[in-house]
Amino acid sequence: MTITVKDVAKRAGVATSTVSRVINDHSSISEATKKKVRKVMDELGYVPNIAARNLGKRTSSAIGVILPPLDSKERIGNPFYLEIIEAINDEAQKHEMTTAIATAKSFPRLLENVKRMHRQKQVDGFILVYSDRDDLVIDYLYENAIPFTLVGQPYKNEEEIVFVDNDNQLLGKHATDFLIKNHHENILFITNTTHESVYFERYFGYQKAMMLAGLPALASVPLEKPEDFVGFEQLLKETKATAAVVIDDIFALRIIQLAEMYGYKVPENFSVISFNNSIFSTLMHPYLTSIDVDVSELGTMAMRKLMDQIHEVLSTGVRLVVPHKLVKRETVVPLTQE
Known part of the structure; x- marks a missing residue:
């Protein structure tokens, strides 16, 4: 048999509204009454309904995870998003929170989803798992003082926005340094995005490594639309590139297939x-x-960091840098010296 608020109220000799206030630890209820009602709840084995409790508290015990517009198969299939959602969800459970996903195919539609979640009090705060120059969502969250954490580096208001990130500029430099140590000099930086902060930071790191090594830093190679791929073969020939830093794993596999289609063999040449x-x-x-x-x-x-904001632990922006490591496998080999 399911025990209800009415059952608790009847046994305790109080109104159902009093039981609700005790569940929400309302200050209008005396400690003696709270103690009596809680004792009855324990005796009956009553477990408060979280949704009902949250209505009284005007909180949701949920957070929203905002994905970037999933406007391509590569983005939809990118394991980064699934991995980070899993990690967020695992940590949320430790705080007795649930997660809700916000996604769409465009920023305007995404913004509408986020607004709806906020206005309907479906969530207590948000985590954005991307940082995009053209984002409308982050402006809305910032301007309305809604608790949120950004995974990535913001384009503005860095001193006030709480964000967690790798040192992507250092990542770009380390990747390029590794190729240089393997005697590569004509190195490309290839990307399928030119408006996310991760692109800018990693490309800056590439440029820094090349310049410090006294090598020419080439213009980045953006392959965002089908027509961008047309001149790729000619570019490889003109630059005499022997190596490439690619923006992420899933796109790197596509670049390998493309290079091999044009007669190159990875990693041999x-x-x-x-x-x-x-x-x-x-x-x-x-x-x-x-x-x-x-x-x-x-x-x-x-x-x-989002929970810190929800509980008002943080009052100013914070940047937390997560370390990285290079995993050597099979796609980089020393360039044969002729």
């Missing part, structure tokens, strides 16, 4: 290094050399 160390890095040969960004730690810390 074209080395590739990427980022995230996802499941894709070991799904097919050659296994990808990749930089592990510790996705699990990014998600865990983002959730902890």
Whole structure:
């Protein structure tokens, strides 16, 4: 038999509204009454309904995880998002919180979803698992003083926004340094996004490594639309590139296939290094050399920092940097010196 609030109220000799106030620890109820009602709840084995309790508290005991617009198969299939959602959810459970996902195919639609979740009090705060120059969502959250944590580096208000990130500029430099140490000099930086902060930071790191080594830093190679791929073969020939830093693992696999279609062989005469160390890095040969960004730690810390804000522990912006490590596999080999 299910024990209800009415059952508790009847046994305790109080109104059902009093039981509700005791559940929500309302200050209008005396400690003696709270003690009596709680004793009856224990005796009957009554477990408060979380949804009902939250209505009284005007909280949801849930957080929203905001994904970027999933406007391509590569984004939809990117394991980064699934891994970070899993880490956020695991940490949320430790705080007795649940997670809700906000996603759409465009920023305007995504913003409407987030607004609805906020206005209907479905969540107590948000975690954005991306940082995009064209984002409308972060402005809405910031301007309305809604608790949120950003995974990535914000484009503005860095001193006030709480964000968790890797040092992506250092990641870009380390990836490029590794190729340089393997005697590569004509190195490309290839990306499928040019408006996310992760692109800017990693490309800056590439440029820094090249300049410090006295090598020419080439313009980044954006392959965002089908027509962008048309000139890729000619670009490889003109630059005489022997290696590439690619924005992430899933896109790196596509670049390997593309290079091999044009007669290059990875890693024999074209080395590739990427980022995230996802499941894709070991799904097919050659296994990808990749930089592990510790996705699990990014998600865990983002959730902890959001809880700090919800409980008003933090009053100013904080940047938390998660360490990374390079995982050597099969797609980078020393360039044969002629």
